[in-house]
Amino acid sequence: MERKPQQQTLSIRISDALREFLERSKHVISNGRGESVSTSDVAKILLESAKDDRLDFRLEVAELQQSPTNALWAIRRKWEQKHDLSRAEWIFLAQYIQVACEEISGTHALPNASSFATLIEAWLALRGLRTELGTGLDRYYLGNLGSDDGTVFNERQLDPEVASGVGAKLIRELRESPLAKKPEFAGRNFYVAVRDEVLPDIVAMNRVLLPFMPVLYRLAVRGHWNRERRPVRFARERELVTNQAHRVTAPGFVMSFQLGSDGELAVKLAATEKDVAYVIAPYPQICEFLALTENLSPGAEWEGIHFRARAARTAPDEQARFSFHRPSDGVELGFSQQEWSAIKQLIADALATPWLKQAFSELSLAYGEL
Numbered sequence: 001m002e003r004k005p006q007q008q009t010l011s012i013r014i015s016d017a018l019r020e021f022l023e024r025s026k027h028v029i030s031n032g033r034g035e036s037v038s039t040s041d042v043a044k045i046l047l048e049s050a051k052d053d054r055l056d057f058r059l060e061v062a063e064l065q066q067s068p069t070n071a072l073w074a075i076r077r078k079w080e081q082k083h084d085l086s087r088a089e090w091i092f093l094a095q096y097i098q099v100a101c102e103e104i105s106g107t108h109a110l111p112n113a114s115s116f117a118t119l120i121e122a123w124l125a126l127r128g129l130r131t132e133l134g135t136g137l138d139r140y141y142l143g144n145l146g147s148d149d150g151t152v153f154n155e156r157q158l159d160p161e162v163a164s165g166v167g168a169k170l171i172r173e174l175r176e177s178p179l180a181k182k183p184e185f186a187g188r189n190f191y192v193a194v195r196d197e198v199l200p201d202i203v204a205m206n207r208v209l210l211p212f213m214p215v216l217y218r219l220a221v222r223g224h225w226n227r228e229r230r231p232v233r234f235a236r237e238r239e240l241v242t243n244q245a246h247r248v249t250a251p252g253f254v255m256s257f258q259l260g261s262d263g264e265l266a267v268k269l270a271a272t273e274k275d276v277a278y279v280i281a282p283y284p285q286i287c288e289f290l291a292l293t294e295n296l297s298p299g300a301e302w303e304g305i306h307f308r309a310r311a312a313r314t315a316p317d318e319q320a321r322f323s324f325h326r327p328s329d330g331v332e333l334g335f336s337q338q339e340w341s342a343i344k345q346l347i348a349d350a351l352a353t354p355w356l357k358q359a360f361s362e363l364s365l366a367y368g369e370l
Helices: 016-030 039-051 054-064 067-079 089-102 113-127 137-142 160-176 186-196 200-228 283-294 337-351 352-367
Strands: 246-252 253-259 266-272 274-278 301-303 309-314 323-325 331-336
Touching: 016 039, 039 089, 039 137, 054 089, 054 137, 067 089, 067 352, 089 113, 089 186, 113 160, 113 186, 137 160, 137 186, 200 352, 246 337, 253 337, 253 352, 266 283, 283 337, 283 352, 323 337, 331 337, 337 352
Parallel strands: none
Antiparallel strands: 246 253, 253 266, 266 274, 301 309, 309 323, 323 331
8 A cells, every 4th residue: 555655844934024925825825715724834835836837926916915005006007008917916906806796885785787797707708718627616606606506516527518607697687687686706706717717828818808807997996995995096197187176056956076186076065045065075975975865765764884864754644854964073964855856866967977977987996886
């Protein structure tokens, strides 16, 4: 009977900086599939992978994690200049995409159905490049997509077409119905695919993924905002905006939008008959305010990150009274149902203007899809 080679133990002293690096690398290696690894496991994996090119991107991802905001800014610049991303940069993006898909933002909602559909399309495009069978990965993918196919988890050989069929079905459902159930673990599939799939080369990887970049990048920036609470600002070669303003009016109300030279937006809602003005900023607060005005209905309440709101009736046959406040300042504003409808119309008119569409598009690249 052949004896297995005995495992050897190696003890070395390492610096605090190297220990911090191993901790960052542990996150890269364990994230995505629910794996649990120790620091010593990570050191062993990195030493064993030194003989192939996987070590390079693991080291680079750990370095990118040291300054995530700057790393995302640099990735955006490469994308805008039509340069390919490295595999480490794709992995770094995918980590934040996973966060974006699984953690709610101030709108009390996951990313929209269209974004999930695009993410699954990107995952399928990447999976289509694999140069060897990936049955183990496919079983993992299908589990995250909530497949109810009874043959998926048995011991038989898994048909490679099963995963692509499930993905295509989900894409159709998400495209056809904005209210379709969102596969919140789709971000895990994308992360594991960019990290673990055996692919022909980085050129092919960029070729299939870059067309999806407008959605993928905004998802990653959303994940960054959820974790870091900082926008991804970039050094402009020229000022895109300089203290521009826009306003819309309705009987009794004026809503003005001020875009500063730093690209940040502020909204001022003025109730002229009440002689009251209320300023909402920055962009994440504006997004939540727009969401609550759109979704608050009579008898309902809103409890978000930045705002609390309610639409209460004093009697069943009376119209609701709408009110909102920001816990950070304690100022509460109340409106009749007709006034609330006028505010909603003001917002709809403003959002239809090319000026504000451009401003929101630019801000979504700093804060993500909120």
